[in-house]
Amino acid sequence: MKKIGVLGTGAVGRTIGKRLIELGYEVKMGSRTSTNEKAVEWVNSNGENASAGTFEDAAQFGEIIFNCTKGEITLEALKMAGTGNFDGKTVIDISNGLDFSQGFPPFLTPQYANTNSLGEEVQKLLPGANVVKSLKIVNCEVMVNAAKSGGDPTMFVAGNNDGVKQEVISILNQFGWNDIIDLGDITNARGMEMMLPIWTRIYGATKNGHIAFKIVR
Secondary structure, X not given: OOEEXXXXXXXXXXXXXXXXXXXXXXXXXXXXXXXXXXXXXHHHHOOOOEEEEEHHHHXXXXXXXXXXXXXXXXXXXXXXXXXXXXXXXXXXXXXXOEEOOOOOOOEEOHHHOOOOOHXXXXXXXXXXXXXXXXXXXXXXXXXXXXXXXXXXXXXXXEEOOHHHHHHHHHHHHHOOOOEEEEEEOHHHHHHHHOOHHHHHHHHXXXXXXXXXXXXXX
């Protein structure tokens, strides 16, 4: 049984963690403090394979790490976790550099648009880790249950290590994703992250949070 660390106690982290436990993984949720109320509540709701601690605790615990932190604190959270704790590990990056300072819909933070991405910055910060960008083009309920979109949607992966991407694809398959496109190395996180502003506008127009993308080919 693989041990997985989940960084972040928001809806994404809690939903991902719950589904992983249902699939038989041991999961430790990490946050700034070991007594985070959301994390404690999540542990109490998810049985003996659920535990919680600091970002550092979760990074040390996990053989695979899901980064579910908000984009504006992602790099800070990873530093708090101890960058060396990610060496040799798979990091599935679900963060996005969205700026909500002007309300909804958000826009991409300029330093993470066009010629860069938050996924790339995560890989630079964690040179010993294998970072794979994925999942953050849908809401958290669809992330862990692709069929909730109402069809057979397409998911993407981007990362520098082909073998690690296959490991991530295996987890995506367990989440119900059957149509997966490998975009290439981590620089391709740029395109994936730039899909979020489109997703938020479609959500605003349709009032449907369970939308997903399908590549017809």
